[in-house]
Structure formats: structure tokens, C-alpha cells
Amino acid sequence: xxxxxxxxxxxxxxxxxxxxxxxxxxxxxxxxxxxxxxxxxxxxxxxxxxxxxxxxxxxxxxxxxxxxxxxxxxxxxxxxxxxxxxxxxxxxxxxxxxxxxxxxxxxxxxxxxxxxxxxxxxxxxxxxxxxxxxxxxxxxxxxxxxxxxxxxxxxxxxxxxxxxxxxxxxxxxxxxxxxxxxxxxxxxxxxxxxxxxxxxxxxxxxxxxxxxxxxxxxxxxxxxxxxxxxx
Amino acid sequence: xxxxxxxxxxxxxxxxxxxxxxxxxxxxxxxxxxxxxxxxxxxxxxxxxxxxxxxxxxxxxxxxxxxxxxxxxxxxxxxxxxxxxxxxxxxxxxxxxxxxxxxxxxxxxxxxxxxxxxxxxxxxxxxxxxxxxxxxxxxxxxxxxxxxxxxxxxxxxxxxxxxxxxxxxxxxxxxxxxxxxxxxxxxxxxxxxxxxxxxxxxxxxxxxxxxxxxxxxxxxxxxxxxxxxxxxxxxxxxxxxxxxxxx
Numbered sequence: 168x169x170x171x172x173x174x175x176x177x178x179x180x181x182x183x184x185x186x187x188x189x190x191x192x193x194x195x196x197x198x199x200x201x202x203x204x205x206x207x208x209x210x211x212x213x214x215x216x217x218x219x220x221x222x223x224x225x226x227x228x229x230x231x232x233x234x235x236x237x238x239x240x241x242x243x244x245x246x247x248x249x250x251x252x253x254x255x256x257x258x259x260x261x262x263x264x265x266x267x268x269x270x271x272x273x274x275x276x277x278x279x280x281x282x283x284x285x286x287x288x289x290x291x292x293x294x295x296x297x298x299x300x301x302x303x304x305x306x307x308x309x310x311x312x313x314x315x316x317x318x319x320x321x322x323x324x325x326x327x328x329x330x331x332x333x334x335x336x337x338x339x340x341x342x343x344x345x346x347x348x349x350x351x352x353x354x355x356x357x358x359x360x361x362x363x364x365x366x367x368x369x370x371x372x373x374x375x376x377x378x379x380x381x382x383x384x385x386x387x388x389x390x391x392x393x394x395x396x397x398x
Numbered sequence: 399x400x401x402x403x404x405x406x407x408x409x410x411x412x413x414x415x416x417x418x419x420x421x422x423x424x425x426x427x428x429x430x431x432x433x434x435x436x437x438x439x440x441x442x443x444x445x446x447x448x449x450x451x452x453x454x455x456x457x458x459x460x461x462x463x464x465x466x467x468x469x470x471x472x473x474x475x476x477x478x479x480x481x482x483x484x485x486x487x488x489x490x491x492x493x494x495x496x497x498x499x500x501x502x503x504x505x506x507x508x509x510x511x512x513x514x515x516x517x518x519x520x521x522x523x524x525x526x527x528x529x530x531x532x533x534x535x536x537x538x539x540x541x542x543x544x545x546x547x548x549x550x551x552x553x554x555x556x557x558x559x560x561x562x563x564x565x566x567x568x569x570x571x572x573x574x575x576x577x578x579x580x581x582x583x584x585x586x587x588x589x590x591x592x593x594x595x596x597x598x599x600x601x602x603x604x605x606x607x608x609x610x611x612x613x614x615x616x617x618x619x620x621x622x623x624x625x626x627x628x629x630x631x632x633x634x635x636x637x638x639x640x641x642x643x644x645x
Binding site for chain 2: 238357
């Protein structure tokens, strides 16, 4: 694995994370992450869309023309998303009902067009596919982290409704982490809980980075103040 | 000359991609169409079976449907499809989709099943936007509140008791949410009133082959029976008129 690919991986998962740094695709992010499984469902759909759209855009990158490249990217993304929507409707019907409007709305997730335009249209196919995968994975991880946190705090469970995704065998995946008589914490499930949760995740990421850079700076030049770590 | 060529190539290029995209979507649509239809029918049938158990009837429930004109008591403003459960050719229950228009956050869509004798077979919420954690206790996955309607009828409890406890009635409200249960209780009660008023037509058994005619009859009944539609003159049976007389 060469350094360029390492950079792509690090970019997608951490340095340039779609949800935590670019703050793109917040509408689905905030709306569906009331449980772990919802987050996982939307995250996977977005991940698949990103990989496919990056791959196709990269394949056709020499044949488009600058004047129409954006419409063409959107056409590709919309076709892929519609295909995924139909497939989910056919094979994951109940999950489809829960995610509802947010599947077709993946088209409008700016991160997908952003990756097509800023990366896939300028890089070879394999790198583009990897970039799509890593960006999608970064988004997916934030979705399930936020979904998991909100689910635990909000209703005291984890992995509820797992059967929607993994079939009937998974219906006993649900964990009651906080006991059966946990009264629930409403605000975590409501939209404000999503904002607060995302805010805390971003704060957490930034403070980890600050902590790291402080260490580096302390080693190299102890006198310099450890600012400017906020990306 | 050059610019013409450029415009043409660009347009052709865009057309090419549009065609490919449309072909891809068409192909997938074609291959998933049957499964999706099947899913939707199964989901609907599951919901209906929650209200009237599959063992209680022997007709093809989904095929035995009929249209009901909009009615204030059902809370509907468009014609809706109701279902009739039969055992040995005799109607045992009718399942109505009803709308409770005054939920906390917009309308609540219900399915209300009524047995031949006017008792409630069951009520289920099919769509709502009530507050999670408070009003959503009307869902069966959150609490069994909605099952308490089963077995109730217009006389049991008596009309004045068809309210939530806070309003002096018989039905529980939830902690922190009175508006939602109030809306549901009122809607179920209205459906029972509707059933009572239209009983004769709803319980006709030979409906299957005369679906269209019955739908017309029902609209006639609507115009006569419900109070809001008095200004409608006489024997109107086309959809426009009964549609326009809604509040």
C-alpha cells in the first residue's frame, strides 16, 4: 500500500471525515440516527452509492466535457440511488419503510457530488473506488456511533430492530443495557438530541486532535502555544 | 462551425448518459416490480390480520375491498378503500381506514375493524407523526394502549364515556400526552357511528360482483345520512358532488 492510498484512507476516516469535518449530509445524518440499525442501514446505502458513483465517474472522466460534467455526475448518482432504492424496497422492505424518504434523498447528499467532482473526476478508477469506500465508511461510522449513543441514552437499548436488517434470526440481538425499567431520555431521540450528539462527537474529535498536536509541539518546540489544531 | 459541432457533441453526450441511466433504472425496476408489489400486499394483509385474525375469515381479504366516499365521520376527504372479512359468504367484519385529523402533530391514520354486531375488532395506527416517547404510545410496539378498544362498542361504554379519563371518559391518556389519545378515541367513536349509520349497505353480502353499484349506493347514503352534507340536493351519486360537499 503506497502513501497515496494511506492518505486516502486517513482522509476518509479522520482528517476529512464527511460528517465530522466537512459537515456534509447532515440532513439524513441527524434525521435517521435514532437507533443503531437505522444508522447502519442509511450508512450502508450511502457507502454503496459513494463507491459506485466514484467508480463510474472515474471510468468516464476522460469522455465528459467540462460544460456538462455536473449534470452527468448527477445523472449517474441519481440512477445508482434509484436502483438501490428499488432493491431495498424489494429485499429490505421494513427497513425501507423506516428510512423512507432518506434513501432517495441520498442523491442530494452533497458529499457524493463533492467526491465525484473533487476526487473521482481527476483520479484513476481504483483510487476513486477506495476514496468512495473510505469516505462512505467514515460517514457510516459516525452514523452508527451517533445512532448507538442516541439509542442507548434515549431508550436504554442497543441493536433494537436488528431483524429488519439481518433477518428473523437477529430479532434477539437487542441488548437492554440500562435495565428493563429504564424510563428513557426523550431528548436524545428527538432532533435536538441529534444536534447535541453530533456536537459532542465533533468536540471529541477536535480535542483528540488538539491533545495529539500538543504532544508533538511539546516535543519539538515547547514554548509555542498549541493552537491552530482545529481543522 | 466549430461551435455547432461542440454543442452537438455535448448534447449527444448528455443524451447518451441519460439513456444509459434510464436503461439501468428500467432494468432494475423490471426485476424488482413483482417483489415490491408482493411486499406491499403482504404488509397490508399483515396489518389487516392484526385486526381480524386470519383464522376468522375465509375470503381473499385484499380482493374483497370496496370504495367509500369521503365522510366527516371517517375523517376522509378522498375516497378510501375498506375491506370486508367474510366467513362462508357472510360478512363478519369491516375494516375501515380512518383519519384522526386532530393529533398533536397533524393527522393520525388508523385502521379500525368493526364486527357485524358493532363491536370493535381492533384498531391499529398505520401512520402518525406524534412525539416519539410521548404520543407514540399509540403504536403497538410501544404500548398495548390501542388494543384496549377491542370489544368496545357504541353502548359499551356509553356515548359520554367515549373520552379519555381527563375528559371524564373511560380511556387512559398517557403521561405527558393527552391530545394524541383524545384524537384516537374520538376517531374510533366516529367510525362506530359511521358503521351504525351505514350498517345495511356495509353488511350486504353479495357485494363482490356489484362493487361499483354498492359504491354508488354508499355515496347516496352518505348524502342522506351525515349531517354535514344536507345542502346536497337529492340523488347525487357522482363523486364530484359528494366530494365538494366536504367541510
